Amino acid sequence: MCNIVCVPCEGNDNDDGDDDDDDDDDDDVNDDDDDNVDSGYRMSDNQLINHFPNHYEISRKDLLVKNIKRYRRELEKEGNSLAERGDSKYLHLDFIPVTFVLPADYNMFVEEYRKAPQSTWIMKPCGRSQGSGIFLINKLSKLKRWSRESKTPFQQQLTKESYVISKYIDNPLLIGGKKFDLRLYVLVTSFRPLKAYQFRLGFCRFCTVKYDSSVAELDNMYVHLTNVSVQKHGGEYNSLHGGKLSVQNLRLHLESTRGKQVTEKLFDQISWLIIHSLKAIAPVIATDRHCFECYGYDIIIDNKLKPWLIEVNASPSLTSTTANDRILKHKLLDNIFNIVVPPTGIPDVRWNKVPLPQALGDFELLIDEDLVHQSDSGENSITNRAYKWK
Numbered sequence: 492m493c494n495i496v497c498v499p500c501e502g503n504d505n506d507d508g509d510d511d512d513d514d515d516d517d518d519d520v521n522d523d524d525d526d527n528v529d530s531g532y533r534m535s536d537n538q539l540i541n542h543f544p545n546h547y548e549i550s551r552k553d554l555l556v557k558n559i560k561r562y563r564r565e566l567e568k569e570g571n572s573l574a575e576r577g578d579s580k581y582l583h584l585d586f587i588p589v590t591f592v593l594p595a596d597y598n599m600f601v602e603e604y605r606k607a608p609q610s611t612w613i614m615k616p617c618g619r620s621q622g623s624g625i626f627l628i629n630k631l632s633k634l635k636r637w638s639r640e641s642k643t644p645f646q647q648q649l650t651k652e653s654y655v656i657s658k659y660i661d662n663p664l665l666i667g668g669k670k671f672d673l674r675l676y677v678l679v680t681s682f683r684p685l686k687a688y689q690f691r692l693g694f695c696r697f698c699t700v701k702y703d704s705s706v707a708e709l710d711n712m713y714v715h716l717t718n719v720s721v722q723k724h725g726g727e728y729n730s731l732h733g734g735k736l737s738v739q740n741l742r743l744h745l746e747s748t749r750g751k752q753v754t755e756k757l758f759d760q761i762s763w764l765i766i767h768s769l770k771a772i773a774p775v776i777a778t779d780r781h782c783f784e785c786y787g788y789d790i791i792i793d794n795k796l797k798p799w800l801i802e803v804n805a806s807p808s809l810t811s812t813t814a815n816d817r818i819l820k821h822k823l824l825d826n827i828f829n830i831v832v833p834p835t836g837i838p839d840v841r842w843n844k845v846p847l848p849q850a851l852g853d854f855e856l857l858i859d860e861d862l863v864h865q866s867d868s869g870e871n872s873i874t875n876r877a878y879k880w881k
Contacts (some may be wrong), residue, residue, distance in 0.1 A: 534781045536839060536840050536841065537837055537838045537839060537840075538781055538838060538840075539781050539782070539783060539831060539832075539838045539840070540779075540781050540782055540783075541782075541783060541784060541785070542782060542784050542805065543679075543682065543776050543777065543778075543779065543782045543784050544777040544779060544782070545775070545776060545777050546776075546784055546805040547805070548772045548775050548776060549768065549769075549772045549786065549803045549805070550786075550802075550803055550804060550805035550806075551617055551618070552615060552617045552655045552802055553592045553617045553653050553655055555587075555768070555772075555802065555803060556587065556590045556592065556655060557592070558771045558772045558775060559584075559587055559767075559768065559771045561771070562584075562767070562770065562771035563581060563584050566584075573767075584767060586760075586763075586764035586767070586768075586798065586799060586800050587657075587799065587800050588657040588658045588659075588660060588799055588801075589603065589657065589658040590655050590656070590657040590658075591603070591655070591656050591657075592617075592653055592654070592655055593614075593653065593654045593655070593656055594653070594654075595653070600656055601631065604631055608631075609629070610629070610658060610659070610661075611627055611628070611629045611658075611659040611661050611704070611709070612627070612628050612629070612656050612657065612658055612659055613625065613626075613627050613628075613656070613657050613659045613715075614626055614627070614628060614634070614637075614654055614655075614656045615654060615655050615656075615657075616652055616653075616654050617652070617653045617654060617655060618652065618653075625712075625716065626710070627659060627709050627710070627715060628709075629706060629709060634656075660791050660793055660799055661704050662793050662794045662795070663702065663791055663792070663793055663794065664792040664793060664794050664796065665702050665794070666695075666697070666736070666741075666744065667697075667701075668701040668702060669697050669698050669699075669700070669701055669702060670697070670698045670702045670714070670715065670717065671695040671696060671697040671698070671717060671736070672695065672696055672717045672789055672790060672791045672801065673693060673694075673695055673696075673738065673741075673761075673788075673789070673790040673791075673792070674693055674694055674695075674696060674787055674788070674789060674807070675689065675690065675693040675738070675761070675765075675787070675788045675790065676689075676690035676692075676693060676785055676786070676787060676788070676807065676823055677689050677690070677765055677769075677785070677786045677788055677857065678690070678783065678784070678785050678786075678827055678830060678831075678854060679769065679783065679784050679785075679786065680783045680830065680831060681778070682769070682772075682773040682776040682778055683773060683776075683778050684859070684860035684861050685769055685770060685773050685858055685859075685860045686845075686858070686859045686860065686861070687765075687766070687769055687856075687857045687858050687859075688830060688851070688854040688855065688856055688857055689762060689765065689854065689855055689857040690823060690826070690853055690854055691738075691853045691854070691855060692737070692738065692739070692819050692822065692823070692853050693737075693738040693819075694735045694736060694737050694738060694815075694816075694819070695735060695736040695737075695738065695741050696717040696718075696719060696722075696734060696735055697717065697722075697734040697735070697736065698713060698714055698715070698716070698717055698722060698734075699713050699722050699734060700713040700714045701714070702714060719733065719734070719812070722734055733812040733813045733816065735812075735813065735815070735816070737815065742754060742758070745757065745796075749796065753796060756796075757792065757796045757798060760797070760798050761790060761798045762857060764790075764798060764800050765788060765800075765857065766857060766858050768800060768803065769858070780840040780841075781840055783827075783831045784805065785807065785823070785827055786803050786804060786805060786807070787803070787804035787806075787807025787808075788800070788803055788804075789801045789802050789803070789804070809823075809824065822852065822853055823853075825852065826851065826852035826853055826854050827854075829846065829850045829851070829852060830846050830850065830851065830854060834846075834847075834850070845859060
């Protein structure tokens with residue numbers, strides 16, 4: 492009998508785009524420990540669960556930023572070329588906007604803000620979802636006024652809720668004059684060694700109002716937030732297509748307007764940032780052989796075709812708002828089960844092999860650290876296509 496336990500996370504995602512939340516040092520949890528770390532419940536070899544115990548290390552906005560910054564520092568300390576800088580920016584790992592956690596990093600934020608006082612920043616509460624509590628600022632006085640009015644002082648000992656404030660991507664790629672983001676799906680079956688698959692299908696979520704970066708539209712969330720929970724209340728929302736475009740159609744659009752080679756480079760860079768976001772959290776994830784997890788990645792593309800990781804959801808919505816949604820998510824679930832469950836149809840934690848190509852469906856292998864091998868020169872070589880960007 493197939494025994495897969497599906498556990499919802501707090502703060503479930505609602506397909507809410509660039510600004511939603513969802514709710515992951517080698518620790519001391521042994522790979523062979525059969526006790527579920529979250530509950531203490533002892534699971535048998537034929538039971539699987541659809542979350543890693545501390546998935547919040549990637550799904551909480553503040554922890555995702557903290558882990559990526561730590562990952563960069565560690566690579567820099569090792570002298571790894573991945574951490575190479577140019578003009579004070581990371582050349583290969585610059586895939587998240589400049590971000591600070593408040594209140595802890597308030598003074599550092601102010602220092603950065605004063606370097607470019609005309610910049611726009613976006614403020615998000617770390618533990619909320621569906622666009623709740625998000626706003627844009629272009630003046631420090633607005634942030635201070637919000638702090639007074641919301642009675643949320645920027646003193647760590649006086650506030651329980653943390654926020655992230657990020658430099659706003661004010662030059663997004665537009666289609667039809669409207670801002671959009673991408674929702675992509677990534678399945679992780681192991682963090683140590685890292686083994687992940689990327690779903691070829693996905694979709695773009697569009698704002699209902701044409702993009703306008705002027706100060707007058709700074710508070711208009713129909714212009715700036717792609718969240719379905721925000722956009723569906725707008726007068727321009729179309730419930731037939733839900734303001735969504737398939738990733739396949741986005742690719743065709745870009746190939747016809749920007750060229751095939753540039754488009755391929757963009758999608759390779761997206762795979763690159765996904766891999767390194769996972770590598771950033773792998774050391775802190777509590778490994779458990781019973782666990783697998785499907786993440787919803789939210790990505791924005793700027794007008795130079797540079798992808799930016801906005802956030803990662805540990806419980807991407809499986810509800811469908813359109814017929815295409817229903818087809819996509821049915822395929823997603825079917826393909827996930829084909830990958831995590833052996834051909835026998837019976838879950839077995841001892842089975843963690845790459846499935847046969849026909850079992851992958853619309854997934855493709857993104858990275859498998861078991862495939863790392865010593866080359867003749869003694870250097871590690873990786874057989875994955877995404878590593879050509881290394």
